[in-house]
Amino acid sequence: MTVHELTTLEIKVFSNAAVYAALQESLPSAGGKLLGVFASDIGELSQVLILREFADANALADARMQMLLADNPLGVGEWLVKLGSQSYKLFPFLPAIEPGAMGRWYEFRTYSIRQGVLAQTIDAWRDAIPARTALSPMVGAFTALDGEQPRFLNIWAYPSVDERARIRAEAVQKGVWPPKGGPANLTRMQSTLCAPVAFSPLK
Numbered sequence: 001m002t003v004h005e006l007t008t009l010e011i012k013v014f015s016n017a018a019v020y021a022a023l024q025e026s027l028p029s030a031g032g033k034l035l036g037v038f039a040s041d042i043g044e045l046s047q048v049l050i051l052r053e054f055a056d057a058n059a060l061a062d063a064r065m066q067m068l069l070a071d072n073p074l075g076v077g078e079w080l081v082k083l084g085s086q087s088y089k090l091f092p093f094l095p096a097i098e099p100g101a102m103g104r105w106y107e108f109r110t111y112s113i114r115q116g117v118l119a120q121t122i123d124a125w126r127d128a129i130p131a132r133t134a135l136s137p138m139v140g141a142f143t144a145l146d147g148e149q150p151r152f153l154n155i156w157a158y159p160s161v162d163e164r165a166r167i168r169a170e171a172v173q174k175g176v177w178p179p180k181g182g183p184a185n186l187t188r189m190q191s192t193l194c195a196p197v198a199f200s201p202l203k
Contacts, residue, residue: 002096003060004088004142005032006108006153007050007067015079019048024199026075031063035097036139036202038106042161043192046081049108050074051155051202053097057145060087088142088153093126099201102137103157105164105193106202110153112188118143118150124179131176136167139202157202161193 011019016039027034032052040047054060064085067073073083090097113121125141132138139155158164171177196203 001056002090003054003057003145004035004090004097004140005050005052005054005060005064005085006088007052007083007085009048009050009074009076009080010044010082010084011046011048011076012079012081013046016046016048019076019079020197020199022075022079023048023050023197030074031066032059034201035099036106037197037200038108038194038202039197040192040194041105043190047192048197049192049194051097057087086147086153087145089145091122091125091141091143091152093122094129094140097140097202099203101203102139103159105158105161105195106139107156107158107164108153108192108194109156110151110190111186112148112151113185114187115150117185118152121152121179121182121185124182128177128179128182131174132171135171135176136163164193 009019023037027037027050032054034052036051038049040049054063071077073080129138137157139157141154142152144151144153158167
């Protein structure tokens with residue numbers, strides 16, 4: 001079962017350039033398939049988000065232990081304030097994520113939902129995604145496998161911050177988003193808007 005990991009690095013203020021250089025060197029040997037590296041810009045700042053894909057849960061666990069046991073995790077220990085990793089499973093109807101140019105801005109939206117409604121949430125997204133992705137591309141939507149449960153993550157790409165606002169308003173105006181019945185099941189929402197770093201496979 002293919003799984004994904006989103007690693008969040010909270011770094012020292014103004015250490016971004018040094019962190020990016022270290023990650024570009026360390027990530028090729030850190031395990032998994034690197035999909036994207038992003039710097040937070042709107043939301044909680046001084047964060048770097050790393051999205052990777054793994055062949056299965058064992059491969060993910062091995063890479064995570066490698067990172068945790070290292071005396072210099074991912075080569076950025078000097079600038080690291082806090083490190084967190086979360087595991088996810090792509091919604092079953094979605095295709096594999098392929099690197100490429102999707103947008104200058106990537107929005108990471110995390111939702112906590114009521115107990116017992118995850119299956120119907122996935123079904124609602126299956127029905128709504130085609131019309132919504134006609135307006136802007138979605139990188140993926142994922143069920144969280146650890147941490148607070150149930151929870152899911154979705155990642156959207158936009159050409160600009162202004163276009164994000166326009167597209168989201170258009171989706172609501174056309175009635176294609178949010179998915180039918182979705183808002184009633186949400187208990188918490190969080191959003192971070194990020195820009196891909198220069199060497200990120202997702203551009």
